[in-house]
Amino acid sequence: MRMPVKICLFCLIMLIFCSVVWALPDYYTLWVPVDSVAESRSPYWPAASSDRYEPYTDLTWDHPLRVAFSSDPHFGRPESNTEATKAIIRSVNEAVPAFHAFFVLGDITEYGFVEAQWQISREVFSLSTKVPIIPLMGNHDDLMNGRSKFLQYLIPNATMEKSRKVLWQRIDLGPVHFIKLNLMWGAEDWGPDVEAWLEAELASIPRDEWVIILSHCFFYSSGSYKYGVPWFDHPETTALIAPILEKYAADLSFAGHNHHMELTTHNGVFYIVTGTFGGVLSEAPFEHHSPTSLWYQKGTHGYTDVTVYPDQAIVVFRDTEGRAIKRFILPQNQAR
Numbered sequence: 001m002r003m004p005v006k007i008c009l010f011c012l013i014m015l016i017f018c019s020v021v022w023a024l025p026d027y028y029t030l031w032v033p034v035d036s037v038a039e040s041r042s043p044y045w046p047a048a049s050s051d052r053y054e055p056y057t058d059l060t061w062d063h064p065l066r067v068a069f070s071s072d073p074h075f076g077r078p079e080s081n082t083e084a085t086k087a088i089i090r091s092v093n094e095a096v097p098a099f100h101a102f103f104v105l106g107d108i109t110e111y112g113f114v115e116a117q118w119q120i121s122r123e124v125f126s127l128s129t130k131v132p133i134i135p136l137m138g139n140h141d142d143l144m145n146g147r148s149k150f151l152q153y154l155i156p157n158a159t160m161e162k163s164r165k166v167l168w169q170r171i172d173l174g175p176v177h178f179i180k181l182n183l184m185w186g187a188e189d190w191g192p193d194v195e196a197w198l199e200a201e202l203a204s205i206p207r208d209e210w211v212i213i214l215s216h217c218f219f220y221s222s223g224s225y226k227y228g229v230p231w232f233d234h235p236e237t238t239a240l241i242a243p244i245l246e247k248y249a250a251d252l253s254f255a256g257h258n259h260h261m262e263l264t265t266h267n268g269v270f271y272i273v274t275g276t277f278g279g280v281l282s283e284a285p286f287e288h289h290s291p292t293s294l295w296y297q298k299g300t301h302g303y304t305d306v307t308v309y310p311d312q313a314i315v316v317f318r319d320t321e322g323r324a325i326k327r328f329i330l331p332q333n334q335a336r
């Protein structure tokens with residue numbers, strides 16, 4: 001083949017290749033291997049209160065870890081109840097004994113591409129003057145590349161290049177290990193790199209310590225059909241990821257995405273739904289009651305309060321003012 005023809009062919013192939021790469025959706029372009037040793041275990045400093053965060057080192061009956069969870073405030077949606085969100089933050093902030101951290105599990109905004117909704121989130125989260133807020137991203141936050149704004153507004157020093165290491169991350173508070181999974185609609189961001197990372201992290205945690213899984217999308221949950229798809233017992237997350245959590249005897253999982261409170265259990269893991277941070281609540285009767293469900297509550301905003309002792313956790317579902325709705329004492333995973 002003559003040289004000019006070869007050059008033309010090469011240029012044509014490069015042109016096609018570049019067009020395909022450019023056209024890939026955002027999460028593929030962020031598909032970089034996770035270096036769990038180098039970065040995922042570094043201390044975590046939340047945006048809202050880095051100067052107040054005290055790393056936790058101990059866990060005894062006299063010195064338990066206390067953490068709060070809630071999800072789905074949906075700032076910017078006219079029907080959202082931002083006063084309920086603020087009341088929950090005040091309740092967590094003023095609680096005695098104090099909470100060590102407050103995990104907010106996504107759908108922080110209604111539309112993640114709208115700058116003003118992230119400004120509201122910063123403003124409202126700044127009410128938490130004593131308890132650091134640790135945010136995860138939800139499917140609404142990620143709309144139209146909203147993740148760049150999620151990182152910009154809520155994660156200090158984060159960049160798009162390093163976003164995967166922020167979205168899939170292990171946070172150690174003494175012997176209680178939190179693992180953030182970037183599950184939004186479901187397992188769309190799951191892949192071989194994070195599967196290997198998750199297995200390695202879970203395998204490295206001593207059996208007598210605690211593993212608490214955090215994600216926006218739930219695993220086991222009651223619910224109904226939305227847009228014709230089952231919004232309950234998630235077909236992807238329960239098939240692809242829950243078996244790994246159960247294999248390594250994770251203790252608790254917290255998620256939102258469904259806007260109610262629920263405790264379920266499957267193969268030794270307790271799965272908790274706590275999507276009641278101010279978004280529109282699920283009130284209609286569930287079309288599907290999960291066979292894994294132990295308890296649920298609809299129509300009430302609130303949060304979940306967890307105190308972790310050496311071999312059991314006290315889980316209290318609370319309303320916006322901090323009043324207890326339901327309490328459970330949950331043992332560490334019996335498979336350990």
Ligand SMILES: [Fe+2]
Pocket residue numbers: 072074107257258259275279
């Ligand atoms: Fe939501």
Ligand SMILES: [Fe+2]
Pocket residue numbers: 107138139140184216256257258
């Ligand atoms: Fe969601």
